[in-house]
Amino acid sequence: MGDWEKTRNRRLEHGLAVPQSKAELLYAVEDGYGKLARDLVRVPETRAREMSLPGHKAETMMSPADLVAYLIGWNETVLSWHELRSRGIEPEFPAPGLTWNQLGDLAQRFYRDYADLSWPELLERFEQAKSGIVSLITGLSDEELYGEPWYGKYTAGRMIQFNTSSPYANARRRIRAWLREQSTTA
Template identity: 55%
Template sequence: MAVPTNKDELLKAIDLNFDKLIKDLRGVPGSLVDECSLEGHARGTQMSVADLVAYLVGWNELVLKWLDRDAAGEPVDFPETGFKWNELGRLAQKFYRDYEGVPYPQLIERLAEAKARIVALIEARNNDDLYGHPWYEKWTMGRMIQFNTASPYANARGRLRTWLKTKNVSRQS
């Protein structure tokens, strides 16, 4: 799918990639969700499927924080307070820890809720708000949202499907 350049394309990309991912996440056997055998987000680390979902929840909730702070006229600390863009592996580890006690079904529900809130916030904005001017450095708000929702959904799905194949778990298209 091409990089979204307007509100409708952004919403379509988020929904399409999320729907495919959530179907695969719901198909992971419960006995495998906590097994640390997926390549982690930091070089040389391993993670579980639950960690992968925690990572996505963390980023989605971070996007919501950015949008809430922006709407309140407060400065946004990209990517997150205490982290620089070259420390995303460390941020991923934080997300794993933040959600490690949350049962897998609740993690999936929390991801779905965060995605729904992001969609609602996008729908409340016009195309100019999302794509009419830079929001962070050279990037528009729409592009920053896409970088941290639709793209990671697609990436996570690819990782998950490759991993499921190594586990001989049948999956639906």
């Protein structure tokens, strides 16, 4: 293995490289989810609905449960884009009735969509959504994922990564900071 391969592998292991293949994308999703899930189980169920994290929309707050709802929402949105395309229907991006400059509003929608689920139900739904993403990726070839643009200039693989493994890493940073803060105030 050459030096560039070792560097790329090291960067992938630490979530720093942008996946360029089906195998790398699967690794990024599974690894990112696994690390985040280990941190999420450390959140006490009694504190999961505390509005103590900066929200995805300016000047708003969210709870750890809202953060998980956001991830579920994006995972399920990605799955719906692919399901619609498989039926020959062009999806509305990013979501029906919203544009890309309204992502804060979309986050608020995701929080509301899953507000009735308990903390354990949210974690289970997140696992199911991630499993759906893994099945989607597994069912596509490298060519389908990275061979041509899927939305604008972005490949299907890049769009999946933008809305799954990248937000997993961001969420993990947020939840780890929240857990550290909670341990100093408890």
